[in-house]
Amino acid sequence: MSASDGPGAPAEAARPADPPLDPRGVRFAAAVTTVVLALVLVSGSGWLVAAQALVFALASFAGMRFALYGVLYRLAIAPRLGPPAEREDAAPVRFSQTVGFVFAAVGAVGYLSGLTVLGIVATAFALAAAFLNAAFGFCLGCEMYGLLARARTARA
Template sequence: MTQPSRLANADATGFVRIEPSQSPLRRAFSFPNPVNEYAARTTAGIVVVLCVAALLAQAGWALWLIALGFALRVAGGPKYSPAGRLAVHVIAPRLGPARLVPGPPKRFAQAIGLVVSTTAAVLVAAGAPVAGWSAVGVLIAAASLEAFAGFCLGCWIFGRLQRVGLIPASVCEACSNVSAPR
């Protein structure tokens, strides 16, 4: 099956090769498009484990590390995130051939995770633990949907924002050019 030209720059792991003409700053903060769905789901599973551990231990400090992980993944995909690197380079390759999905919705989902995890950390640190741990519960639910059911809530929201015109058409075109055998 011939893959669209959008995938021509992707390597076997689903990472996009960066053209030499891109600036160092742009290369530093690039996000892969497409991404391997198995790596995204594995990363979500790691987030679930970290959040459940933080919740059970009532370790508010761990929420800052979870938020940092999301920030690193928003900034550059898995290349800066230990959880992302573990998922992409160790776990996902053992799950089978890459199943490619659009990158922009996944980055959007990571950004939502960043907002929710940072909110949880701030709330716990500010003395509102019930609200903070409730936000962690929302994060656990969303990451569990991704990890165990293959439903990316952030991607679903991204799609709805595209339909109402809040996501630019150029981003929408980039997402629609990704296809992979399922």
């Protein structure tokens, strides 16, 4: 039973179901996100972190099949690789995109409103999470999703 099954899963009823994901694509997206967020910290660009927030929002609210970096992976990289050995549930990854959206949106607001420290801190947190996934395959948002699911199950 995955973290997204059963009554303890975070509310996803209003969202369309996503098919299982190729974990290599998830890590590719995390690597691209890592580069983008590192560029934000180097440049201080509120517009670049706002663009990343839109990338997160698209995946979070429209679904993982519309995730910009995932589409790039499916079109340009996946055809050159063999089929994945396994697939992973999309719900935890989608939740992590929502968390990323929140941090990137706060970062954009910080940079664009002159609250640079807020922008730096929020962007750095998002960068740390993206780097953990890209480098080590550890999805912090996915782990949060599982913890929330178990907490809800324990309360029920």
